[in-house]
Amino acid sequence: MTNYILANRKDNPYLPFGDHRGAPFYGKDILSVKQFSRADLDYIFGVAHEMRVMVERVGTFDLLKGKILANLFYEPSTRTSSSFTSAMERLGGSVIPINEVRYSSVSKGESLPDTVRTLECYADVIVLRHPEVGASVLAAKYARKPIINAGDGIGEHPTQALLDLFTIIEELHQVDGLTVTMLGDLKFGRTVHSLARLLSLFDIRLHYVAPEILRMPAEIIAELDAKGIPQSEHTRLEDVLAETDVLYVTRVQKERFENPEAYESVKGAYVITPETMKIAKQRMIVMHPLPRVNEISMELDDDPRAAYFRQMEYGLYVRMALLAMVLGKA
Ligand code: ASP
Ligand code: CP
Numbered sequence: 001m002t003n004y005i006l007a008n009r010k011d012n013p014y015l016p017f018g019d020h021r022g023a024p025f026y027g028k029d030i031l032s033v034k035q036f037s038r039a040d041l042d043y044i045f046g047v048a049h050e051m052r053v054m055v056e057r058v059g060t061f062d063l064l065k066g067k068i069l070a071n072l073f074y075e076p077s078t079r080t081s082s083s084f085t086s087a088m089e090r091l092g093g094s095v096i097p098i099n100e101v102r103y104s105s106v107s108k109g110e111s112l113p114d115t116v117r118t119l120e121c122y123a124d125v126i127v128l129r130h131p132e133v134g135a136s137v138l139a140a141k142y143a144r145k146p147i148i149n150a151g152d153g154i155g156e157h158p159t160q161a162l163l164d165l166f167t168i169i170e171e172l173h174q175v176d177g178l179t180v181t182m183l184g185d186l187k188f189g190r191t192v193h194s195l196a197r198l199l200s201l202f203d204i205r206l207h208y209v210a211p212e213i214l215r216m217p218a219e220i221i222a223e224l225d226a227k228g229i230p231q232s233e234h235t236r237l238e239d240v241l242a243e244t245d246v247l248y249v250t251r252v253q254k255e256r257f258e259n260p261e262a263y264e265s266v267k268g269a270y271v272i273t274p275e276t277m278k279i280a281k282q283r284m285i286v287m288h289p290l291p292r293v294n295e296i297s298m299e300l301d302d303d304p305r306a307a308y309f310r311q312m313e314y315g316l317y318v319r320m321a322l323l324a325m326v327l328g329k330a
Helices: 038-058 079-090 112-122 135-142 158-172 190-199 218-226 260-266 308-326
Strands: 068-073 094-098 125-130 147-152 179-183 205-209 231-234 246-249 285-287
Touching: 038 158, 038 308, 068 079, 068 112, 079 094, 079 125, 079 147, 079 308, 094 112, 112 125, 112 135, 125 135, 135 147, 147 158, 158 190, 158 246, 158 285, 158 308, 179 190, 190 218, 218 231, 285 308
Parallel strands: 068 094, 068 125, 125 147, 179 205, 179 246, 205 231, 246 285
Antiparallel strands: none
């Protein structure tokens, strides 16, 4: 069994020696937010901030010149796939895109282990999105090169949680002391699973607002309970919106439902409009990992509290930082 928590490849005889062996995260997988400490977050966000400055100043630079990323997506993606591509190219590297595995040898029956063993012959790092929980752990077991989990079914989406937290820090300049309300599909939404876990490193209060059939999984609530995080569950947003500093809205994950009638019964459960936001604080933010379907009305987009488009941009800087770090250049 691979020690996926910061699995360190420094003893791997196949990795080239370089000047960056002492760099934190060099050659490591990014599989779950459980692997990060607060000190790690400070480091990652420090690098992300530098990336932002560099992008604003010069746009593209050669930190990862000659390095190659394989973007291996077994599920649809717009943001994660294109922001990793942009991140790699802004750092001077290049990308092998496998955005539609239907056209790859996966459709001939090639297994995930064989696919990653193939791609690592051609690339220095692999970003993987897959419908099964634990797929990236499995891939990391077989790959010598770093695997970055870009979403494993209803499991985790760790790079999203990192960019979500970076957004909160950039927008509100604090995490400790905040009240965060997660709304929508908390059962199947992997972004809230990762974000709740990551936030448990801080002194925060969490409210979960969801239809009965889409509640936050009991195991995650128990995990955070054991860390002493105050959590409460609700079905009505009005009960907690006025005290909320971060409202994190999610899409009902249609593709995860076995029963289409069950999806129909909850798909429009919550819609945030300017009217809804009247009772919210003036100094708070509304986030969404996107894509949105109908859970935030477009009329809210011009409200300065609507942070979901800015959130996507922060994702570029965080992903640049992660690529530089796992490739030993930060
Ligand atoms: N894009 C996010 C994910 O892949 C959220 C979503 O699809 O609703 O998990
Ligand atoms: N937030 C997110 O993961 O978006 P995509 O599914 O478009 O990658």
